Amino acid sequence: DVKVTQSSRYLVKRTGEKVFLECVQDMDHENMFWYRQDPGLGLRLIYFSYDVKMKEKGDIPEGYSVSREKKERFSLILESASTNQTSMYLCASNLGDVQETQYFGPGTRLLVL
Amino acid sequence: GQQLNQSPQSMFIQEGEDVSMNCTSSSIFNTWLWYKQEPGEGPVLLIALYKAGELTSNGRLTAQFGITRKDSFLNISASIPSDVGIYFCAGQSVAGTYKYIFGTGTRLKVLA
Numbered sequence: 636d637v638k639v640t641q642s643s644r645y646l647v648k649r650t651g652e653k654v655f656l657e658c659v660q661d662m663d664h665e666n667m668f669w670y671r672q673d674p675g676l677g678l679r680l681i682y683f684s685y686d687v688k689m690k691e692k693g694d695i696p697e698g699y700s701v702s703r704e705k706k707e708r709f710s711l712i713l714e715s716a717s718t719n720q721t722s723m724y725l726c727a728s729n730l731g732d733v734q735e736t737q738y739f740g741p742g743t744r745l746l747v748l
Numbered sequence: 749g750q751q752l753n754q755s756p757q758s759m760f761i762q763e764g765e766d767v768s769m770n771c772t773s774s775s776i777f778n779t780w781l782w783y784k785q786e787p788g789e790g791p792v793l794l795i796a797l798y799k800a801g802e803l804t805s806n807g808r809l810t811a812q813f814g815i816t817r818k819d820s821f822l823n824i825s826a827s828i829p830s831d832v833g834i835y836f837c838a839g840q841s842v843a844g845t846y847k848y849i850f851g852t853g854t855r856l857k858v859l860a
Binding site for chain 2: 639644670675676677678679680683693725736737738739740741742744
């Protein structure tokens with residue numbers, strides 16, 4: 636079974652703090668993705684990575700950065716957290732073929748005060 | 749960003765009833781995925797569809813990839829209380845990027 640894990644299920648941070656969200660997959664997948672999920676808006680892609688050290692912006696990259704130093708690990712960074720970044724953050728991965736399905740982690744619910 | 753039109757937004761049904769939901773798009777897709785998400789959890793893949801017209805089942809779930817490649821539907825037969833959750837469709841464009849576009853979800857509640 637594919638396993639995608641996220642470092643925290645719940646996080647509470649203050650405005651202006653730097654926040655790191657970690658995602659690890661154990662299936663040697665090429666591609667990894669970060670989404671945020673908000674009521675009524677569905678899932679929106681923040682960034683994705685198709686190889687180590689490679690990244691591409693998704694639909695809403697502003698206020699975020701990412702890091703992929705190892706194939707199994709993809710980090711999402713909020714340089715200076717703001718209240719409008721309060722959301723559910725979902726990491727996903729897939730093998731690499733364009734049609735390959737995505738497998739999701741359990742999510743991190745972030746609250747920025 | 750682009751979104752899929754998913755309907756209905758929510759459903760309340762009696763246990764044992766069949767359920768149908770669908771997603772439509774103005775764009776052509778070459779892959780459709782259906783996910784279920786339970787409260788506080790990440791989406792779990794239910795069914796993946798790769799060809800126009802494809803009809804695939806997974807237990808009591810059946811999904812079809814529309815002939816026009818712009819829609820897909822998911823049916824759940826004889827619903828049970830554990831079917832409760834949010835069901836999402838996701839589509840991947842013919843352009844062949846790694847990006848998926850997600851529907852806004854159908855929230856299903858089953859009354860015992």
